[in-house]
Amino acid sequence: MSLDLSVPLRSATVSRLRAAGCVFAEDEAELLFSTARDAHELDAMVERRAVGLPIEHVVGWAAFAGLRVAVDTGVFVPRRRTEFLVEQAVGLAGPGALCVDLCCGSGAAGAVLLSAVAGAEVYASDIDPAAVRCARRNIEPRGGRVFEGDLFAPLPDGLRGRVEVLVANVPYVPTESIGLLPPEAREHEPLVALDGGSDGLDVLRRVAAEAADWLAPGGHLLVETSEQQAARAVEAVAGHGLAPRVITSEELYATVVVASHRAGP
Template sequence: MSDAGSRAGVVERLRAAGCVFAEEEAEMLLSTATGPAELELMVERRSSGLPLEHVVGWADFAGLRIEVDAGVFVPRRRTEFLVGHAVELAPPGAVCVDLCCGSGAAAAVLLAGVEGAEVHASDIEPAAVHCARRNVEPRGGRVYEGDLFAPLPSGLRGRVAVMVANVPYVPTGEVELLPPEARDHEPLVTLDGGADGLAVLRRVAAEAPEWLAPGGHLLMETSERQAEAAAAVLSATGLAPRVVTSEEWWATVVVATRP
């Protein structure tokens, strides 16, 4: 193997391209590539700024290998905090919904972590839906294409025990400040949360109560600075919100319960 294709060579090239976790990324590329030619192509693509998960075609999320196609939102590691709470709140056999599902990572974890769960997921992006179906449906869930609640079966109304909605929450004026990996390679609809970052959250909050079962929970990721405003939006719909945070995951989640 040439110096450029050795582990040390790959690490050096990734580090020169600005990859902060060059050693970990090199291991991922080396373990995925089927040969020197594919490895070279992967290193070139990653060095050009393509998200690592788009280069290798998958992401490690909560211990699961989640397929991630080019142009699909990459599941963030901090979102494992949200999904972990969702699994803890879901009783065996729970009806669960994953809105704005992207690759279907959250839905897949709910299916793996909740015994007998009935899991439904939706996304407005056709590419995301195509990807999510490969991650969710072989595990026993269902994926629908459409805007938020619109494509969900009407029979779910009033029956959902746990709803995960990882909505976009970056204010429109701050999208341009995101890392190029996100800004240039992920759909804008998955990032832009409107003027104050809460536009999609408000839409979910407005409809969620009629879909949740009594005692059901809605979990939404947000930023620390938006948490108070997000909780107020959810409270105004009749839900009882609480904010949970994790310094380890650098994550903030609002959990809203239907009384």
Template sequence: MFASSGSSAPLPGEVVARLRAAGCVFAEDEARLLVAGARTPDELAAMVERRAAGLPLEHVLGWAAFHGLRVAVDPGVFVPRRRTEFLVDRAAALAPPRPVVVDLCCGSGALGAALASVAEGAELYAADLDPAAVRCARRNLPAGARVYQGDLFAPLPAGIRGRVDLLLANVPYVPSEEVGLLPPEARIHEARVALDGGADGLDLVRRVAGEAPGWLAPGGSLLVETGERQAGGAVEAFAAGGLVPSVATSEEWHATVVIGTRPGG
């Protein structure tokens, strides 16, 4: 909460009513977070209005909850989806001791940060094309992690080629013609480059699958999230790139993760 000031703070009930009127489904939960996060009554009023105007709650608060962590999320940066925790769990189950990890298309760095929190001694690298995302990831990733700006593998150091145990690539996979159907929070307030996966949503998946074998260690794995109906196409792309594919699904998280392992481990 906040100390008293010259302005009167919106009452919790008023905050809930304003959010509910704006169409926020979880108005009570959001109101509690906004009230807790505001330092002054004026700041609370401004935060409520930004949320009511459609700004993602995480951008209003400046953080997102992900895999037990509070991840900083700056305006315009892709908000990590809770379903992607399933990908992190699958990666953690595959992690060898002191793994070499790459978080590709890292966004806020949420996946890398989450995996590093459970995989002791991880040697962590991350990259993203978006400068705002790179700045955000540098704040979220642990000391010693290296974060690069550039297109997919291009900015990564050549010294990790053939050494990567876990390659997390939460690439955009929304088909281009469906981006306009996304909720306004995503299509208006997140960068299109973080959403648009091309005609069938698999353009980036194919690019990553084609290059991944040269970066993975023998037995190392690439993990991507896809839509359920895209899993078959992703499996084909993985196999064409020389990876041994498998698919993991979670009804609880409504999540589909395609895993490709480099033979030889």
């Protein structure tokens, strides 16, 4: 059964999406039309979207920093603001840089580093088995490696003291704010990828406490946070042999802490 590209079907699809509360119903309809193989599949995809599944989970991928990144159902969806974090990481990574993508989720950051940095060597990890399976699809065909476990624990010990760029897109939503997230996030993304503890900085503190052991002298840790948390994030990082600074993007509403490993004793 071929997909009918008629105006009535397009209009009906947009109307169904709009009635379900999709703000960008027209854009999402075009995405579904470009993905569905036939009318039956289109109907099923519209229904999944209408009941609240993120559009990226419906189509199975997300556009991220120029790449089409696979995003499986139940895996954290890479946000557009995180492109700013990855852009900074790419800018700090010279040819052949050894990079680590912690809390990698779908592996979007690692995939971009491998695609944008000539000869980059990328290792990624995540504690969520579903995320690891997805990340392997995005990272390993590009030459990187993905490990399952808690933060640094599963990484090869031989990386200690050698990492030049450490990207950690840690969860940073305060626990009490999880209920305020859009239903797409709180109902369809893993809590472990969202909940950052009482003030949203628990995982960041854990990363900061170990980062200096893994970074090469002059290496960089990059973490995304919120504008409201930036000052406390800097305090958390500064106490572990790292020199942090905050950079922002008004366009993407993004805040990133970049912390350099101080060389020498």
